[in-house]
Amino acid sequence: MSELSLVQAVNAALKRAMSEDAAVIILGEDVGIDGGVFRATEGLFKQFGEQRVLDTPLAEASIAGVSIGLAAQGFRPVAEIQFTGFAYSCIDQMLNHASRLRSRTRGRLTCPMVLRSPAGGGIKAPEHHSESPEAMFAHIPGIKAVMPSSPARAYGLLLSAIRDPDPVVFLEPTRLYRAARGEVADDGAGMPLGRCVTLRQGREVTIVSWGAMIKEALEAAEQLAADNIEAEVIDVATLKPLDTATILESVGRTGRLVIVYEAPMSCGFGAEIAARVAGRAITSLLAPIERVTGYDTMMPYLRTEAHYMPNTVAIVAAARRSMAYA
Amino acid sequence: MSELSLVQAVNAALKRAMSEDAAVIILGEDVGIDGGVFRATEGLFKQFGEQRVLDTPLAEASIAGVSIGLAAQGFRPVAEIQFTGFAYSCIDQMLNHASRLRSRTRGRLTCPMVLRSPAGGGIKAPEHHSESPEAMFAHIPGIKAVMPSSPARAYGLLLSAIRDPDPVVFLEPTRLYRAARGEVADDGAGMPLGRCVTLRQGREVTIVSWGAMIKEALEAAEQLAADNIEAEVIDVATLKPLDTATILESVGRTGRLVIVYEAPMSCGFGAEIAARVAGRAITSLLAPIERVTGYDTMMPYLRTEAHYMPNTVAIVAAARRSMAYA
């Protein structure tokens, strides 16, 4: 056990995966000597060499496309897209090829690749460096979409993503890269994909979120507890496939649901969660489903970006609205 | 008034828009002499010449990108992407540039462009020719997303889309291109964007859909009527911005909602509709929100694609489930 930041946990998982499986290789912009702009691949180039850590030319679509060819040949490429704002160029390759290779060939060719990318805002970065496109990837059949919210989950989920036989889009909350620190046992144990993680138990209201917003969700739960409102906090962790059962079970107990995400509200991933609950747990709902989200505008430049990010105040207010509803 | 097929209505709207505004130009693959693979631009090259109807090289990202430059210069480019399966390459340009040009420059530069593309399945076409990516575009702030379901609406909404000062993604239901015929008055009258259209009144259950699925929704309503179940059928028409009020008002009366769409269920646009209703009309809901959708798999090749498409039987069943719920 050692205390690691989230980005160090990512680095440890990558190192572990490369050590245990020679088929695991890394490619992306500046992932080599530079170790990635956030240092996620730090030291890997030195340890594993240029045959397994490849700096690519500046071409996102082909970073994804080349990974597909490598994966079809039995490699387990872990491609880094420097920021999710530049991952939109990969959607065509991920949706039209990576996600379908298995189904299209009836299992003859498969695509065990991981597309890693830092996501989310709040780091006062330039435009395009604070995107939250998870819903777009979670809409793609054949793909798995994962977003960790702690060093331990980043480590365990990334290992599972790399070992997964199908393409996984792994979005890392940039805001937590250094801010989130925690004990991580570098024991090579993966965490199962497709399971939500209940981070805090509560009887009265269920707060569901993922990625960096888990921080605010937990803070909100703390504040609510001060008023004797017991909030349950669930980290979705794997957006696709979604562990609906855990969410339904919780809402079944609390009857109140607050969904928190930083992406633009409309068609954000939280909409799918709300739809599933409204489709299966309507009777247990004691109040309208609350969504605390980013707005349907572009993420403002850094000077005013704070206004865009959902905050604890808003989450607490939503939970209170839900509690007050009768 | 003359009876036109949906694709003829699109053609008439394009012709009208080009006649009334010299800034309107068309670009895309095979939109010239060939008149587009579905003939949507038939005759326009002949009538308006190569200065206003431009065949492009095969490069979707740049068809969108070049349109942005043209729009910033005051043209009103109407770009055709031959099939939405190839429009994924445009997402980067549409999301990172078209949708933000106005906000990014605080109104100095704008992007009055339309990205047209045939969408949806059911025409026994090859792979990638039957996609329904509307939710991805409806998730993009700064964009408007429209999907007509009849010749008259195709005509009126396309005219409004072309006249709109902001970027509009206009998805045309391929399955209805020739199948849907109806009276269209080529009078240059646009239909307002951002409004749902109630196609059939009903007191007992609200069926919401858009695009080609409106056909099945209306058939289902017919069958339900035979059993004295009065279904209201709403065509969303404009997905972004969404006319939430009309849907809430209807559900407020019926208390039952069935959402029908052919895209993969998870994170499909219907999830957003469900989330809004669950957030604002929960008390009026007498039954769980039903979704009749495509599956979270790739669209099968033509031989089995029929199994993928939501059908009338499934819609009727969902409505009955909803009615039976107590």
Added chain:
Amino acid sequence: MNRVLDIDGKLVGTMPEFACHPDEVLQLYRALVLTRTFDAKSIALQRTGRLGTYASSLGQEAVSVGAAAAMRPDDVFVPSFREHGGQLWRGVTLKELFLYWGGDERGNDFAGPREDFPICVPVGSHPPHAVGVALAFRLRGEPRASVCVLGDGATSKGDFAEALNMAGVWQVPAVFLINSNAWAISVPRARQSAAETLAQKAVAAGIPGEQVDGNDVIAVRAVTERALARARQGRGPSLIEAVCFRLCDHTTSDDASRYRDDAEVSRHWPAEPLMRLRNFLTAAGHWDKAKEEALLHECSKAVEQAAEDYLATPPQPVAANFDYAYAELPAELAEQRETAIVIAQGAA
């Protein structure tokens, strides 16, 4: 422009080694004829509603047949959608091709070339895959190569330029072959790029590029063999532009008369690949009317049999589309699978 046989089948270039063995040339000829036979049958099936939209390779048979013939069995073919000849040569069966064009995914589950890529419909999006495959070979130190065939229109797609550039940087064993058939549906070559040749697209990536007469199967095979030899020797990727002409409509849903003169098409007929090779073989005394008839008979028999087998193949069960979505069926999809089965049974 590389050429071995002229339009009349006369030797105008130096005969490559392999072509000195009549059997080798006869095999190439047989492949061209089989491809054209398959082509005719596919169109007939489509016209009678028994096949989906089909992309004919009429007049372009020599491109992918020549390329495939230059490959080794363990190389990997990364085709576009008009390389029936190359796929057949690689061991994809006629029945598999019919299944694919009939809208059945099983047509991509090749019993033969297990590592070959399936047909790629999104134009120009597959070159990166060929780079990835070639990179895999380089990283494993295997003497193998990938061969990617794409159209002239595909050269305008960004993915192609990105892939070519990456292939150059990494010096991977990949060969990119352009089926330069003068048209991209209704867009003529001249409106696709101002580049005088498409072979010169290689200059942007710093790799070698050359043109070959795409109607001369011997030349195509020879040029591809040279490129593959370079690739295997670790001397990097290359680009080949095989210049030919699309004698057919773009696909069965296209009507080329809308945008090009029949006269232009007629002008190109004399250059088509089968006749010149037949003339060459006849002149060399390796071919005659009887052999020709026997071959035509053999090919149509094979094609008819395959068509029958295809038509007799029951469609896949509804479940198939779910069972191949992921290695393991996620819970949420298992539910949808059940629903789909119920709905398919007409109930709901």
Added chain:
Amino acid sequence: MNRVLDIDGKLVGTMPEFACHPDEVLQLYRALVLTRTFDAKSIALQRTGRLGTYASSLGQEAVSVGAAAAMRPDDVFVPSFREHGGQLWRGVTLKELFLYWGGDERGNDFAGPREDFPICVPVGSHPPHAVGVALAFRLRGEPRASVCVLGDGATSKGDFAEALNMAGVWQVPAVFLINSNAWAISVPRARQSAAETLAQKAVAAGIPGEQVDGNDVIAVRAVTERALARARQGRGPSLIEAVCFRLCDHTTSDDASRYRDDAEVSRHWPAEPLMRLRNFLTAAGHWDKAKEEALLHECSKAVEQAAEDYLATPPQPVAANFDYAYAELPAELAEQRETAIVIAQGAA
């Protein structure tokens, strides 16, 4: 490689017409100095937490200054994110640049060049915009052109290849200028492409391409002027590779010492653009210590004043982000706007 002045400021090429007027050359020199002064101040502000991540143009000032100087006011500049010098020349104010880099969209609402594009952060995604702008000029028959500046890394992006190819097909009045500064963050030029020069990327699009010494502002302006003249005459687009060196870190968040030797950087200092022009002007008797000090003083005064104005500018109201989302605020967004305002007021 086009060059007018060598490293020491000695004439080694033919002096272009404009450079025979000392004032023109002095203006170029002033622009280089102003740009470097702005650069230093920006870094200082960033280091003290008063500016966001900033991309320095140290050692690359001559590229965009030379390009902008070759343009006419009504041409349109389509920059990447390292062309401060060119933007300043075009009339973007120092304060606007500070606002932009300080994270305020108003920095893109240029009071001066209203039609110029704002900085483009997604590398290589703006060349298509320059093609669209140039196409607009051609369609309207206006004698205007667009000038797109991009980096060496950007040449690997598919959008660039697509745009260059389209520009060639349509023969639009666009000039693409590569700030070829040897690095793309940590990726050296040699790992970006196997192409010997980036100018040769033009060959793929069938348009002219040439190299110019990017540290020689006179040469850059001259070459760009020639390209613009061709464009205006309807003779189509062209590509220029301005070879220079990134003497600075990639941005203020980068530490170049992780991936390149200081020695390599030092080796390139003697070639930097300011000194050689100063030497040239001094030798020609147009410059001296006093003038230099006066200029430095003038530039830093202007920059300091602009920085003060920037720092004194209150941030935009919360509503701004909603009010510019669409021409007309949709109902659903109006609600969100209210919510945002309430939340911003600390309540909720």
